[in-house]
Amino acid sequence: MGVLDGKVAFITGGGSGIGRGTAERLAREGANICIADIDVEGAEHTASTVREFGRDALVVKVNVASQPQLEDGVARCVKELGRLDISVANAGIGRAGSVLDMSLKDWQDQVDINLTGVFLTVQSTAREMVRLGNGGRIICMSSLAAENTGANSWSYSATKAGVRMMVRGWAQELGVHGITVNAIGPGVIDTPLAHGLAGDEGGPIRTALEERTPVGRAGRPSDIAGLIAFLSGPDGEFFSGSYLLMDGGLRDAGRGWAAGDPNDPVTQERMRHMAAGEQRRARLQPLIDER
């Protein structure tokens, strides 16, 4: 028996990283899961783990920048899994770039997915929750980057700061329907998105990060998943309109692992990860453009 027995969670970006960790954790707590992602292969992988826990899993191919796709995905979730109790607006991308160089396309993709995508996810799931009348829990993915930024991360930060503020307004409106809305601010969590910041286990980036982080390690998807499980369960009932930073203490510890010297091993490892990140982007970009 888990604290979420019989509940249904709709998770965007559930095919990788934090979203996958969340799907697995909520399933362990008893929830059935709808995984909404552009990456069906990744989502199916998550679904198979959810089923191993004896829970129902449904994969819906959804681009969060598309209102019709989201509405269709949410409708299928309710029809096939029977209800909707938890919504995790997690899908997001990062596009680094200076103000002089960033293309309008990179800016727009980030706004469409990280900001409009969160709005559309919350709107479509909250409408169903209000219609069903059982209340609900909504968790939106912000970031430590909503508080800290830099010459290359300002555009990502702008979207994450927007999420942090939007939940405050939504919490005001949705409380009367028994729906809570909160934002989470992860620090550096080792996922494909942030692998260049977390580095390889035992490598120079990871070592520098571990030295900087007060708790002495990189974040794991399971850390954030645990917080989402808490907010989704009975102990989370009195949180609404909040932003919960979960960064192992990194915010106030500086950004010293982001070195720039090309002979520095940290920089060299970063360059390798950037190349791998470009390859992943080349795979996902056509799916992002398909809406």
Ligand SMILES: NC(=O)c1ccc[n+]([C@@H]2O[C@H](COP(=O)([O-])OP(=O)(O)OC[C@H]3O[C@@H](n4cnc5c(N)ncnc54)[C@H](O)[C@@H]3O)[C@@H](O)[C@H]2O)c1
């Ligand atoms: N990893 C970190 O350190 C970190 C820190 C702070 C915030 N975050 C945020 O957490 C969230 C999850 O990030 P992650 O690190 O797990 O990344 P990830 O890249 O591992 O996973 C993101 C998932 O979202 C999906 N996705 C991307 N664009 C989509 C779209 N338009 N529609 C539907 N699905 C889409 C991808 O296919 C992927 O499965 C993001 O919002 C990210 O900004 C991550």
